[in-house]
Amino acid sequence: MNAGSIKPGSTKPGAMKVVVQSEAFDLGAEVAAISHTRTDIGAIASFVGLARDSNDGSGVQAMTLEHYPGMTEKALAALVDEACARWTLLDVTVIHRVGRLLPGDPIVLVAVASSHRGEAFAACEFIMDALKTRAPFWKKEETPAGERWVDARASDNTAAARWDAP
Amino acid sequence: MSLRVLYFARLRERFGIADETLDFNGVTAADLIAQLQARDGVWAEELAAGRAFRVAVNQEIVALDAAIPDQAEVAIFPPVTGG
Numbered sequence: 596m597n598a599g600s601i602k603p604g605s606t607k608p609g610a611m612k613v614v615v616q617s618e619a620f621d622l623g624a625e626v627a628a629i630s631h632t633r634t635d636i637g638a639i640a641s642f643v644g645l646a647r648d649s650n651d652g653s654g655v656q657a658m659t660l661e662h663y664p665g666m667t668e669k670a671l672a673a674l675v676d677e678a679c680a681r682w683t684l685l686d687v688t689v690i691h692r693v694g695r696l697l698p699g700d701p702i703v704l705v706a707v708a709s710s711h712r713g714e715a716f717a718a719c720e721f722i723m724d725a726l727k728t729r730a731p732f733w734k735k736e737e738t739p740a741g742e743r744w745v746d747a748r749a750s751d752n753t754a755a756a757r758w759d760a761p
Numbered sequence: 762m763s764l765r766v767l768y769f770a771r772l773r774e775r776f777g778i779a780d781e782t783l784d785f786n787g788v789t790a791a792d793l794i795a796q797l798q799a800r801d802g803v804w805a806e807e808l809a810a811g812r813a814f815r816v817a818v819n820q821e822i823v824a825l826d827a828a829i830p831d832q833a834e835v836a837i838f839p840p841v842t843g844g
Contacts (some may be wrong), residue, residue, distance in 0.1 A: 644844055660843065661770050666820035691843060693815060703844050723844060729822065730834075732843025733770035744771040747813065749838030 602682065609633070609686030609708065613671045615662060617694040620704055622745040629686045629708050636685050640715035642723050648698035652743065656737045658745075660693045660702070663731035667691070670730045674722050681721070682714040689722065690730060692744070721758050728755040762786075764793070769838035772814065779835035790816045791825040793835060800832050813840050 609629060624642055630636050675687045686708040696702060703726070707719040734745040745758055767780045770798040785793060794816070798808045808814065815822055818829055829835060 663767070663769055663817075663820075663838070663844070666817060666836065671819055727844040728841065730843050731769065731817070731838060731841050733839060734842045735770070744839065745842040747842055 601699060606685065611672075611675055611679070611686065612688040612690075613668060613675060613720050615667050615692045616690065617662075617692060619692070619701060620690045622704060622706075624724045625690065625704060625706055629688060629706060630641045633685070635710065638712040638715040639706055639708045640712065640719040641704065642719050644703040644723075646696045646698050646700045646702055649655075653738045653740065654690075655698060656739070657695055657697050658737065659695045660691075661733045661735070662691075662693050666731050671726065673730065674725045675717060677725070678718040679721050682718045683710065684709050684714065684718055687718070687722070689726070691726070691730070693732070724751075724754045724758060727751040728752045752758050764829065764832070765834045766793075767834065767837060771839050772807060772837060775807055785829065788828055789825065790818065790823055790827050790829060790835070793829060794825065794837075796812040797837075808837075814838065815840060 622641060626639055626641060629639060648655055671691065673687050675689060678684060678687060684707055688704065688706045690704040693701055705719050705722045707715045707722070709715040728751050736743055736745060762784055764785045765780065765781050766776060766783055768776050771780050773781065785796065787793060787796060794808050798805045815838055816825065817823065818827060818833050
């Protein structure tokens with residue numbers, strides 16, 4: 596497929612890529628993959644989450660992300676479907692890493708393409724907020740005091756709840 | 762009926778088991794939790810009322826009053842912390 600095969604004004608959604616992987620990802624390559632075959636996209640909003648070097652007042656030397664294979668992919672695809680039902684989106688990419696990560700390593704990428712920025716920004720934030728409370732991933736941190744599982748944050752539930760229908 | 766039950770993250774480590782096949786004679790997710798609590802020790806502690814955990818049936822998070830079908834894949838895990 597090339598850009599010439601798409602009629603101007605077409606709003607055919609793209610591939611809606613959802614991937615769980617241990618390897619790193621490249622933001623630029625993912626954004627380019629969304630837009631290189633089409634010319635109807637006016638906005639791509641992206642978010643990249645990184646592994647921090649501290650949490651809850653202590654240093655973090657590394658973290659290991661565990662997930663529930665099978666359910667994870669379904670849960671992420673369901674979030675993307677909900678975003679597409681709520682906003683007019685042209686493409687979405689969600690990549691979440693698993694395994695052992697070091698501070699500064701990218702963990703998660705969400706990129707959302709639409710005709711205009713408002714929908715791209717909103718849908719990108721919605722997907723991240725929903726992912727934080729509904730996708731089955733768990734972080735275990737390595738700190739100077741030993742290993743510890745990260746506890747869920749009440750603020751994540753608050754962030755997700757603001758998207759609930761009134 | 763027979764269920765496959767999976768445990769993840771902190772609960773997998775605390776229970777010392779990643780998955781098992783169980784005979785289940787109850788109806789709801791709450792009945793399954795009660796059956797597991799009856800094992801005492803760490804099971805009673807981690808699955809006590811007021812402890813935060815989630816139950817998924819056939820890979821969808823459900824409320825504790827949800828019915829569990831025969832041969833279901835049930836997962837019990839802590840609140841998620843990805844992203």
